[in-house]
Amino acid sequence: MISHVLPTYNRAPLSFERGEGSWAITADGTRYLDLGAGIAVNVLGHANPELVAALTEQAGKIWHVSNLYQIAQQEKLASQLVEATFADTVFFTNSGTEAAELAIKMIRKYWDHAGDPDRIEVLTFEGAFHGRSTGAIAASGAEKMVKGFGPLMPGFRTLPWGDLEALKAVMSDRTAAVMLEPVQGEGGIRPIADEDLRAIRQLCDETGALLVLDEVQCGVGRTGRLFAHEYSGVTPDVMMIAKGIGGGFPLGAVLASEKAAAAMVAGTHGSTYGGNPLACAVGSRVMEIVAEPEFLAEVNRKGGLFRQKLEGLIAAHPDVFKGVRGQGLMLGLKCKVAPVDLVRAGYDRHILTVPAADNTLRLLPPLNISDADIAEAVDRLDQAASDLAA
Numbered sequence: 001m002i003s004h005v006l007p008t009y010n011r012a013p014l015s016f017e018r019g020e021g022s023w024a025i026t027a028d029g030t031r032y033l034d035l036g037a038g039i040a041v042n043v044l045g046h047a048n049p050e051l052v053a054a055l056t057e058q059a060g061k062i063w064h065v066s067n068l069y070q071i072a073q074q075e076k077l078a079s080q081l082v083e084a085t086f087a088d089t090v091f092f093t094n095s096g097t098e099a100a101e102l103a104i105k106m107i108r109k110y111w112d113h114a115g116d117p118d119r120i121e122v123l124t125f126e127g128a129f130h131g132r133s134t135g136a137i138a139a140s141g142a143e144k145m146v147k148g149f150g151p152l153m154p155g156f157r158t159l160p161w162g163d164l165e166a167l168k169a170v171m172s173d174r175t176a177a178v179m180l181e182p183v184q185g186e187g188g189i190r191p192i193a194d195e196d197l198r199a200i201r202q203l204c205d206e207t208g209a210l211l212v213l214d215e216v217q218c219g220v221g222r223t224g225r226l227f228a229h230e231y232s233g234v235t236p237d238v239m240m241i242a243k244g245i246g247g248g249f250p251l252g253a254v255l256a257s258e259k260a261a262a263a264m265v266a267g268t269h270g271s272t273y274g275g276n277p278l279a280c281a282v283g284s285r286v287m288e289i290v291a292e293p294e295f296l297a298e299v300n301r302k303g304g305l306f307r308q309k310l311e312g313l314i315a316a317h318p319d320v321f322k323g324v325r326g327q328g329l330m331l332g333l334k335c336k337v338a339p340v341d342l343v344r345a346g347y348d349r350h351i352l353t354v355p356a357a358d359n360t361l362r363l364l365p366p367l368n369i370s371d372a373d374i375a376e377a378v379d380r381l382d383q384a385a386s387d388l389a390a
């Protein structure tokens with residue numbers, strides 16, 4: 001008989017009752033070091049007192065009103081995001097998928113408004129993940145996500161990851177947009193080289209195509225910059241964010257330049273919950289903390305420390321690990337074993353990690369993880385790797 005919860009996940013036999021910083025705690029008090037952070041979501045750890053205060057303070061006032069009215073918390077967060085980025089305007093969603101969906105609609109509307117409604121081809125890359133809506137799975141193109149869900153939304157073309165020659169060969173004045181993650185998350189913590197992102201920007205400039213970046217996983221401080229694309233100096237036209245921005249409260253957004261968003265006038269898009277007072281009160285507090293240069297410098301320092309220790313781990317287990325990649329606290333251990341086996345071995349050592357494609361184990365701890373917990377994490381990974389080898 002089918003489970004009451006639709007069984008689309010292979011869940012671990014683990015359940016957590018509460019959390020404290022980088023630790024998730026079961027009902028019997030067992031503490032698990034959380035290097036998944038709800039898949040890059042809990043950027044300030046579990047039960048962060050400042051976020052709890054922001055949420056409960058707002059919860060005592062008003063939860064939800066509808067976008068039919070002015071929402072002060074939403075306007076505040078939009079201003080914070082506009083001030084901190086390339087963007088001129090922001091639309092709030094409840095998830096990354098909804099942000100991807102709006103980004104796709106924005107591309108279509110942009111060209112329609114420009115008098116070229118047939119210009120719909122969006123170029124994406126293998127290994128991409130943009131969510132699970134019908135539009136987002138078409139954008140990814142991955143067999144395991146699209147199988148059985150056709151016919152797919154037309155207009156997407158997937159190219160080999162980071163293959164600039166392939167991109168140059170197909171880009172033309174028929175290309176509507178290029179859409180990519182500056183650091184692929186589900187694809188296996190694969191960063192695009194800065195010079196390649198600059199080259200993509202230039203190709204977009206030459207053809208007029210929009211550059212749409214998906215920073216749902218790599219954004220909001222994860223890589224040690226507020227947004228990963230900042231490393232390259234490139235400016236996108238549209239950017240999706242989610243995951244980290246709510247610190248655990250469901251929140252996403254599309255950030256756009258005025259030019260890219262010009263056709264999105266009243267009535268062209270909407271959301272019941274998107275940008276409600278609760279979500280935006282929390283998102284605002286996340287931004288106040290994470291966007292601080294000192295905080296981002298710490299993410300970089302901790303990322304460096306973690307990486308250095310991981311190099312030692314790789315050297316100690318050459319049969320298990322191949323190498324480490326990523327930026328800041330978005331780290332991937334390329335494995336010689338199946339990453340899911342390592343994840344399971346980690347459960348026995350009370351450490352939570354996340355598998356990804358390309359035989360990679362993802363390490364996405366809270367951005368405020370302590371140095372001691374980083375050392376503890378590497379010890380536990382060392383034990384898990386030894387268990388696996390034995």
Ligand SMILES: *Cc1c(COP(=O)(O)O)cnc(C)c1O
Nearest residue numbers: 095096097129130131185216217
């Ligand atoms: C998680 C993710 C999404 C989808 O976000 P949801 O909140 O799960 O809908 C989209 N893009 C990227 C890069 C992601 O990592």
